[in-house]
Amino acid sequence: MQNPKRKPFKIEPFKHRVEMDPKYADRTWKLIEHAIHEIYSHNASGLSFEELYRNAYNMVLHKFGDKLYTGLVTTMTKHLKDIALLIEAAQGGLFLEELNRQWADHNKALQMIRDILMYMDRTYVSNFNKTPVNELGLNLWRDHIVKIPKxxxxxxxxxxxxxxxxxxxxxxxxxxxxxxxxxxxxxxxxxxxxxxxxxxxxxxxxxxxxxxxxxxxxxxxxxxxxxxxxxxxxxxxxxxxxxxxxxxxxxxxxxxxxxxxxxxxxxxxxxxxxxxxxxxxDKYEDLGRMHSLFRRVTEGLATIRDVMTSHLRETGKQLVTDQERLKDAVDFVQHLLDMKDKYDKIISIAFSNDKTFQNALSSSFEYFINLNTRSPEFISLFVDDKLRKGLKGVSEEDVEVVLDKVMMLFRYLHEKDVFEKYYKQHLAKRLLSGKTVSDDAERSLIVKLKTECGYQFTSKLEGMFTDMKTSRDTMQGFNTLLAASSEHNDGPSLAVQVLTTGSWPTQPGAVCNLPAEILAVCEKFRAYYLNTHTGRRLTWQTNMGTADLKATFGKSRRHELNVSTYQMCILMLFNSADYLSYKEIEQATDIPTADLKRCLQSLACVKGKNVLRKEPMGKDIDEEDMFHFNDSFTSKFFKVKIGTVTAQKESEPEKQETRQKVEEDRKPQIEAAIVRIMKARRVLEHNNIVAEVTKQLQTRFLPNPAVIKKRIESLIEREFLERDKIDRKLYRYLA
Known part of the structure; x- marks a missing residue:
């Protein structure tokens, strides 16, 4: 049996309209307005915030949000105007306190009001693009309190x-x-x-x-x-x-x-x-404060840097041109090192190791060191002094520190090849006289120079050390041969250093007549060496040697004199003569005039070392002087070292000669640089060649543009280069 279909049903609306109390909005707002008054009057403890929230909620829900919002603005404005009067009435220091108190009360009131009107804030305010309650309260405070002129x-x-x-x-x-x-x-x-x-x-x-x-x-x-x-x-x-x-x-x-x-x-x-x-x-604290303050302003550090640079350059210029300072090369360089230490410390402690200040310091030193053309010579003399005499009471680490400081000055030199020239001479004297305090220190400095300038710069210096080692081995063989020889007797002993031509700063032609006893043993060594090394040639460099002489003064006073080879030749003449004139000594020894006068001066005119007497007495040597052996010479030391009186610095003619040699040595280096550049570029303009040659050679020296031009012309004459037929400043490389 089938179920009968149910008929659909319809819900009908109420037959009568729900009527709202027309006074609802006014009555509800009155409740909320009263609450706001109570809040501003500090009587909020008796209020039901839940009920107030519900009333505000219902007003918004029933479309009375505008009435609620407008009423709020009006009520708060009224209260703030009253507050403004209270603040205005506050006297003296109470003004800020009253303002602060009222501001705190307003914020508390605003928080309570916002809680009551929370629903309005969430819906009505956002829907109608109104200002939120909290922001509204701040704006009203601003407009009716803070912004009013009084x-x-x-x-x-x-x-x-x-x-x-x-x-x-x-x-x-x-x-x-x-x-x-x-x-x-x-x-x-x-x-x-x-x-x-x-x-x-x-x-x-x-x-x-x-x-x-x-x-x-x-x-x-x-x-x-x-x-x-x-x-x-x-x-x-x-x-x-x-x-x-x-x-x-x-x-x-x-x-x-x-x-x-x-x-x-x-x-x-x-x-x-x-x-x-x-x-x-050295006011480090004040300098540090100045650096700290000036770095805050535009151009502040540049101002400090410019004044420091100007002062440094002026001070340095005075130092390197002070004729009194220039009399002592070691003191001159020590003052440079002291100045560098001083400003390094200032930059480290006061200027926070600022790189720009370090660069300014370096550029200043580079500027004034190169104002004195003798700076390379003086720096080499300083090194020579330290490596000959040593640094008293200091460790090897301290020696390294001094060498590092010297290398810093070396880096500033424009003419590093001039330093090399002098350094080679001074190193040769130290090695040949055995006066170097430490082979390790010597080699350490050469390593530093190689690092700075490359292998080519130090290859000859390293060759000098190699020669010294080879010479020791050669002498060991020669002495063994002499000991085995039946001719060996108690005659003079010989120590020879065989130097490779080109590695050492030898002076060809600076020879003298050796005493017969010495000449005999020299010939034995020559025969031994040439028999061992075929195809070689020996030339005696008597100006570079030393000798130890045993001398008897009076009847029994004996001393051992350490002298140069030239001085030995002079003294041995007095074994067979009591008096000798300057002319006789010159003729017998054939020592160059300048060297002979210095040797005689050191033997006869230096107090405490005068193993000879000169007539007439005086500090200078004249060609009319007479000399005789000083039997009354005494010394508290058995071994007496007699140095040669000589200027520490070069004389003007020697300086000119050295400069000329340096200029000659530079010519092939400049030409080689030009050829290297042109071989790579094939065609290049004159100014560009000068710039690139300068860049390549600046680690050794700064070539003069005029000299570069002459070397270019020389290469054109020898058909390495040619000028462009149209542009005369353009050069082409000829393959």
Missing amino acids: IRDRLLDTLLDLVHRERTGEIINRGLMRNIIKMLMELGASVYQDDFEKPFLDVTADFYRIESQQFIECCDCGDYMKKAERRLNEEIERVSHYLDPKSEVKITNVVEREMIANHMTRLVHMENSGLVSMLVD
């Missing part, structure tokens, strides 16, 4: 006055200041900036403009900077206590401009206390 002007004046009083040493209520400033910040960035920050920065600029002028008139540079630093720190501290953190950059910029930037030129040039005075007196 309060706004008074508030600004009070805040600025408190800051001024704090700057002048008074203690203020920072907590109250923090709350008021925070209020301005919460009312919007524009309120804080327009109503406080901009006037605050203007007043600050005026304050520090006046104060800086007062300070600079009565303080020296060091004291002024201490005050400026203190003021800067105070402003930074002020920001941390009660200002917007974003204000820190702005306020520090004002202080930096008024106290530093506007006066920095006058500060660095202050007489007896400015930058130069600080540098001279």
